[in-house]
Amino acid sequence: xxxxxxxxxxxxxxxxxxxxxxxxxxxxxxxxxxxxxxxxxxxxxxxxxxxxxxxxxxxxxxxxxxxxxxxxxxxxxxxxxxxxxxxxxxxxxxxxxxxxxxxxxxxxxxxxxxxxxxxxxxxxxxxxxxxxxxxx
Amino acid sequence: xxxxxxxxxxxxxxxxxxxxxxxxxxxxxxxxxxxxxxxxxxxxxxxxxxxxxxxxxxxxxxxxxxxxxxxxxxxxxxxxxxxxxxxxxxxxxxxxxxxxxxxxxxxxxxxxxxxxxxxxxxxxxxxxxxxxxxxx
Amino acid sequence: xxxxxxxxxxxxxxxxxxxxxxxxxxxxxxxxxxxxxxxxxxxxxxxxxxxxxxxxxxxxxxxxxxxxxxxxxxxxxxxxxxxxxxxxxxxxxxxxxxxxxxxxxxxxxxxxxxxxxxxxxxxxxxxxxxxxxxxx
Amino acid sequence: xxxxxxxxxxxxxxxxxxxxxxxxxxxxxxxxxxxxxxxxxxxxxxxxxxxxxxxxxxxxxxxxxxxxxxxxxxxxxxxxxxxxxxxxxxxxxxxxxxxxxxxxxxxxxxxxxxxxxxxxxxxxxxxxxxxxxxxx
Amino acid sequence: xxxxxxxxxxxxxxxxxxxxxxxxxxxxxxxxxxxxxxxxxxxxxxxxxxxxxxxxxxxxxxxxxxxxxxxxxxxxxxxxxxxxxxxxxxxxxxxxxxxxxxxxxxxxxxxxxxxxxxxxxxxxxxxxxxxxxxxx
Amino acid sequence: xxxxxxxxxxxxxxxxxxxxxxxxxxxxxxxxxxxxxxxxxxxxxxxxxxxxxxxxxxxxxxxxxxxxxxxxxxxxxxxxxxxxxxxxxxxxxxxxxxxxxxxxxxxxxxxxxxxxxxxxxxxxxxxxxxxxxxxx
Numbered sequence: 084x085x086x087x088x089x090x091x092x093x094x095x096x097x098x099x100x101x102x103x104x105x106x107x108x109x110x111x112x113x114x115x116x117x118x119x120x121x122x123x124x125x126x127x128x129x130x131x132x133x134x135x136x137x138x139x140x141x142x143x144x145x146x147x148x149x150x151x152x153x154x155x156x157x158x159x160x161x162x163x164x165x166x167x168x169x170x171x172x173x174x175x176x177x178x179x180x181x182x183x184x185x186x187x188x189x190x191x192x193x194x195x196x197x198x199x200x201x202x203x204x205x206x207x208x209x210x211x212x213x214x215x216x217x218x219x
Numbered sequence: 220x221x222x223x224x225x226x227x228x229x230x231x232x233x234x235x236x237x238x239x240x241x242x243x244x245x246x247x248x249x250x251x252x253x254x255x256x257x258x259x260x261x262x263x264x265x266x267x268x269x270x271x272x273x274x275x276x277x278x279x280x281x282x283x284x285x286x287x288x289x290x291x292x293x294x295x296x297x298x299x300x301x302x303x304x305x306x307x308x309x310x311x312x313x314x315x316x317x318x319x320x321x322x323x324x325x326x327x328x329x330x331x332x333x334x335x336x337x338x339x340x341x342x343x344x345x346x347x348x349x350x351x352x353x354x355x
Numbered sequence: 356x357x358x359x360x361x362x363x364x365x366x367x368x369x370x371x372x373x374x375x376x377x378x379x380x381x382x383x384x385x386x387x388x389x390x391x392x393x394x395x396x397x398x399x400x401x402x403x404x405x406x407x408x409x410x411x412x413x414x415x416x417x418x419x420x421x422x423x424x425x426x427x428x429x430x431x432x433x434x435x436x437x438x439x440x441x442x443x444x445x446x447x448x449x450x451x452x453x454x455x456x457x458x459x460x461x462x463x464x465x466x467x468x469x470x471x472x473x474x475x476x477x478x479x480x481x482x483x484x485x486x487x488x489x490x491x
Numbered sequence: 492x493x494x495x496x497x498x499x500x501x502x503x504x505x506x507x508x509x510x511x512x513x514x515x516x517x518x519x520x521x522x523x524x525x526x527x528x529x530x531x532x533x534x535x536x537x538x539x540x541x542x543x544x545x546x547x548x549x550x551x552x553x554x555x556x557x558x559x560x561x562x563x564x565x566x567x568x569x570x571x572x573x574x575x576x577x578x579x580x581x582x583x584x585x586x587x588x589x590x591x592x593x594x595x596x597x598x599x600x601x602x603x604x605x606x607x608x609x610x611x612x613x614x615x616x617x618x619x620x621x622x623x624x625x626x627x
Numbered sequence: 628x629x630x631x632x633x634x635x636x637x638x639x640x641x642x643x644x645x646x647x648x649x650x651x652x653x654x655x656x657x658x659x660x661x662x663x664x665x666x667x668x669x670x671x672x673x674x675x676x677x678x679x680x681x682x683x684x685x686x687x688x689x690x691x692x693x694x695x696x697x698x699x700x701x702x703x704x705x706x707x708x709x710x711x712x713x714x715x716x717x718x719x720x721x722x723x724x725x726x727x728x729x730x731x732x733x734x735x736x737x738x739x740x741x742x743x744x745x746x747x748x749x750x751x752x753x754x755x756x757x758x759x760x761x762x763x
Numbered sequence: 764x765x766x767x768x769x770x771x772x773x774x775x776x777x778x779x780x781x782x783x784x785x786x787x788x789x790x791x792x793x794x795x796x797x798x799x800x801x802x803x804x805x806x807x808x809x810x811x812x813x814x815x816x817x818x819x820x821x822x823x824x825x826x827x828x829x830x831x832x833x834x835x836x837x838x839x840x841x842x843x844x845x846x847x848x849x850x851x852x853x854x855x856x857x858x859x860x861x862x863x864x865x866x867x868x869x870x871x872x873x874x875x876x877x878x879x880x881x882x883x884x885x886x887x888x889x890x891x892x893x894x895x896x897x898x899x
Contacts, residue, residue: 291562718816
């Protein structure tokens with residue numbers, strides 16, 4: 084790996100830690116290590132780490148895009164990293180309401196279901212009912 | 220119109236003015252006045268006017284959703300109201316880059332083309348080459 | 356809650372009962388009571404309750420939109436309310452075939468899988484194998 | 492062409508005439524005659540011509556799917572064939588409002604703009620200002 | 628069933644066997660036999676069986692479309708039929724990386740999760756831990 | 764710019780030339796030079812230039828993804844670069860037919876209209892009626 088790629092990987096991993104996301108995308112690492120390097124190094128090290136927007140705002144617009152696109156998997160972790168960065172439950176609900184009016188009611192239903200599932204899982208972990216986060 | 224609907228319409232119109240959007244959606248008024256009332260009254264008076272997110276953040280997440288969805292029309296005005304609310308060109312470009320990685324490169328191309336067209340139109344208006352904003 | 360909002364909530368809830376949907380969206384109520392009020396009051400009380408289309412036709416076009424958009428969750432209940440309103444299995448299949456040609460074959464596969472799952476669950480409930488509807 | 496394909500082509504063309512759509516999809520004929528045969532023969536002769544839904548309802552669900560998907564081109568003609576089949580302006584507006592709540596506000600804006608353009612073009616043709624329909 | 632429809636059904640079924648997909652879409656058969664006939668006969672017998680692209684390339688572009696659209700169900704089987712036709716794991720990963728840049732990172736995450744699940748299921752079947760393929 | 768970024772930019776530009784795309788994305792350069800660097804350097808230099816699929820196949824799957832997503836702008840240039848790489852008109856039509864069955868008929872109409880417009884523009888340039896390619 085070139086020095087540049089090593090640096091951007093480190094920058095990406097540092098940011099992932101700051102967001103509480105350092106244990107994600109490991110299935111990419113397993114299937115295709117080079118894809119994992121693109122995700123950590125390019126997406127997080129070169130894009131997320133850019134100046135021009137605060138990390139909070141970058142997380143808010145990413146959460147908005149993900150709620151709007153309503154992909155089958157991959158959204159749950161963004162509710163978690165939003166909370167990790169200090170975005171409150173009330174604020175996340177506002178993003179769901181606002182974006183849902185632009186992307187349609189089924190994206191509201193979907194987001195509410197996903198966010199409730201994340202909240203439930205966190206509670207189960209706190210109470211010791213569950214050991215590992217499974218919603219990603 | 221009930222008092223409630225009158226109030227929410229006024230609240231919506233006040234917000235639209237604050238965002239420089241008061242001359243938009245007039246084609247809805249022409250085709251279907253009740254739809255115009257839902258858009259001004261419900262969408263702007265009851266949703267956009269909610270507390271819980273600043274107006275700047277509400278505009279940022281809406282811009283993000285619109286860039287991600289890349290609908291054929293309706294995005295241009297959000298670059299304008301973003302700037303009207305003080306979001307800088309640099310910040311808008313960052314939203315395009317960030318969201319584009321979550322919604323795919325064609326949404327980057329599309330957003331850049333739309334935003335450049337808005338900037339061009341504003342310049343043409345300043346120089347007196349154009350009298351009316353046409354991109355909505 | 357203003358009188359207007361109380362009235363539209365009641366109108367929405369009455370309609371939900373007519374469609375057999377009165378026990379849905381309770382996860383919204385749990386996460387964010389104001390969102391639940393918007394869904395019952397605005398979406399059902401102010402939009403679904405509008406004149407201009409019969410309830411059967413409003414359900415048909417909503418089913419069509421949902422099949423076309425193929426969101427991860429939230430479609431199952433519309434097969435149920437369609438049947439509740441007297442739309443036959445044969446008619447639902449025709450909507451799937453027709454819309455699927457406009458939204459692509461994966462939306463056909465997805466709709467068939469969802470509708471079969473609903474039919475199965477209803478059978479299980481009739482036979483006492485299952486106590487509660489879980490597909491929403 | 493086999494007898495079956497000839498028959499389904501005729502069935503499709505007859506239906507297209509009934510809907511006022513017989514002069515559409517000629518760009519497919521020009522680029523790829525076999526594709527035109529699939530569109531007329533399979534889509535209209537074998538799918539649209541199926542029993543189980545009235546032609547009015549088939550048009551309503553197709554209009555709904557198209558509004559929800561908001562593709563860049565191809566929607567205009569469905570406002571026209573809807574009116575050709577007796578669906579009123581008021582009903583089309585209701586489909587836009589209903590579907591727009593499931594597919595998001597930008598699909599409302601987009602549909603209103605398209606439908607207004609179709610209405611304008613029809614007026615221009617009636618007044619002799621325009622000779623040919625161009626919105627398809 | 629007309630002779631033409633019988634022939635195209637056979638042609639479709641032959642192709643499905645060549646792709647290892649002959650046991651799929653049986654839920655369509657159960658719900659609506661005529662839809663199953665359209666899927667086997669039209670989609671596979673009349674479309675997939677067309678000349679002009681090799682079967683490998685037709686599978687590659689279909690895999691690409693499915694990854695881009697990221698529908699909730701229906702993608703898993705295309706990783707399987709791709710491998711059945713000799714497309715390697717390395718090549719499938721490249722399609723995911725390439726298409727993911729045009730459809731956005733969540734479609735990469737989604738595809739990786741689906742493909743890993745298929746690989747896992749195949750391993751479980753080889754080891755006798757599982758008897759039947761369930762991911763479709 | 765680091766050496767790595769210079770190298771990947773050159774690798775990207777070389778590939779763009781090979782595809783006849785070297786004059787594209789200049790509006791990105793104008794609005795945001797760093798975005799242009801990401802597009803040329805990361806998307807073309809680091810992704811398109813990857814081994815594992817031939818350039819022809821990479822173009823085919825990209826064309827497929829773009830037809831399926833049917834974004835308002837940005838597709839025209841891919842019909843051109845496909846032809847530039849030796850993919851025939853007949854093959855492009857097959858991609859449209861195949862993908863259109865997975866993404867829905869409006870994506871067929873849209874692709875046919877775009878591809879016909881590109882063919883027309885190329886003819887106009889050959890005949891000297893037009894000087895510059897405008898469809899991008």
